[in-house]
Amino acid sequence: METKIFKPNQINQAAAAIKAGELVAFPTETVYGLGADATNEAAVKQVYQAKGRPSDNPLIVHVTGVDQVRKYAQPLPAAAEKLIKAFWPGPLTLIFELQPGALSKSVTGGLTTAAFRNPDNQPTLDLIRESGVPLVGPSANTSGKPSPTLAEHVYHDLNGKIAGILDDGPTRVGVESTVLDMSTDVPTILRPGGVTEEQLEKVIGTVRSSHHHVGAGEVPKAPGMKYKHYAPNAQVYIVDHEEDWPAALAWAGQQDGQVGVMALAATIANDRLPANAEFFTLGADMQTASHQLFAGLRHFDLESPVKSILAQGFDDQGLGAAYMNRLNKSAGQTHFTNK
Known part of the structure; x- marks a missing residue:
């Protein structure tokens, strides 16, 4: 066809x-x-x-x-x-x-x-x-x-x-x-x-x-409640706090493959990206981050394949609730930790 x-x-x-x-x-x-x-x-x-x-x-x-x-x-x-x-x-x-x-x-x-x-x-x-x-x-x-x-x-x-x-x-x-x-x-x-x-x-x-988890034998009333969603080929790691970024970028520099970085422009502006990292800006605020989230995940799938993606997390209030709902699902609830 x-x-x-x-x-x-x-x-x-x-x-x-x-x-x-x-x-x-x-x-x-x-x-x-x-x-x-x-x-x-x-x-x-x-x-x-x-x-x-x-x-x-x-x-x-x-x-x-x-x-x-x-x-x-x-x-x-x-x-x-x-x-x-x-x-x-x-x-x-x-x-x-x-x-x-x-x-x-x-x-x-x-x-x-x-x-x-x-x-x-x-x-x-x-x-x-x-x-x-x-x-x-x-x-x-x-x-x-x-x-x-x-x-x-x-x-x-x-x-x-x-x-x-x-x-x-x-x-x-x-x-x-x-x-x-x-x-x-x-x-x-x-x-x-x-x-x-x-x-x-x-x-x-x-x-x-609703925070109801839809079981295996249950029919969801709306899309996005039961099955895996929004996942790129790379593993996404959510960086929850701005103070976590230096450690996250240091971790990225230690990886063998390419690493994607998705964050607000101001978050990364004063940090040095490692040589194996590519930055995709989420813009200036929560509004632009929500608009750019899927575009960024698609970018790293289609135009610049990477093995891992570090993505900025936000408070799940207001529009942040929608952003974090999608980001958590794309990451499989995986958060960056320096422990």
């Missing part, structure tokens, strides 16, 4: 592929998603095959707005209406109870709920409208690898496996959406992301953050 690159002025061609039951990756403000007609079970099953994704890992349904959600979900609670008004389109995914039989088990993982998102990217909204159906859209990468923030990342992983990629340049946010479960008594964050807990609580009051 030839994977075509569609530009935003070729939406009709990308939509024709979706209507034909094929897969087209699309841009969002967070990461690129792998799109298929959410109402076409055969097409949805192809998403799992192309990614190598476990079939019990449910998919997020991308819509153009709340009216499309109402076709499939049970009546929405008042709190959900407030959140939709405040954050859609944007990086917030909401989980709702479904009308019986509204979506196939391939989309829901066999659950009675589904996750919906209204992405903040005009070409993708145009693609959904032109296709006439909502689109499933897990990250457009090989399952378990760092999420794609460029069309080139998608092409590397899925070339020959999907019909096309709608290329709208680099994504703006860089980490996936916040997933909020609205089917529980108290709205519960299942995955931190671009909308913080504090922002949610300003709109609807108390929300919870």
Whole structure:
């Protein structure tokens, strides 16, 4: 299969592929998603095959707005209406109870709920409208690898496996959406992301953050809760504190192979990198670090292969919760220690 690159002025061609039951990756403000007609079970099953994704890992349904959600979900609670008004389109995914039989088990993982998102990217909204159906859209990468923030990342992983990629340049946010479960008594964050807990609580009051570990025989309600995610080829080591960097860089200089270093510009500015280390800047602050995280992991996979990566850790508050959620998973919870 030839994977075509569609530009935003070729939406009709990308939509024709979706209507034909094929897969087209699309841009969002967070990461690129792998799109298929959410109402076409055969097409949805192809998403799992192309990614190598476990079939019990449910998919997020991308819509153009709340009216499309109402076709499939049970009546929405008042709190959900407030959140939709405040954050859609944007990086917030909401989980709702479904009308019986509204979506196939391939989309829901066999659950009675589904996750919906209204992405903040005009070409993708145009693609959904032109296709006439909502689109499933897990990250457009090989399952378990760092999420794609460029069309080139998608092409590397899925070339020959999907019909096309709608290329709208680099994504703006860089980490996936916040997933909020609205089917529980108290709205519960299942995955931190671009909308913080504090922002949610300003709109609807108390929300919870779930720290539930999904067991081997349990179906997760949202992506990223059960399986290995975001892992580059190299082993990632999280450097938790700025005062740990001199020891971390000394350790890097003692390694036989190349070592990648990912940190804020100011963190490394006064340190001398060892000869076998390459620096990838995470920018100036938490906002830029979140935006650059996947790009850095992809850089060391595709452009400058290394055996190890030292990555800067942050407090898991606000946007830092999303950053550390992804970084901990990419590192397999491995932290640098000088002991």
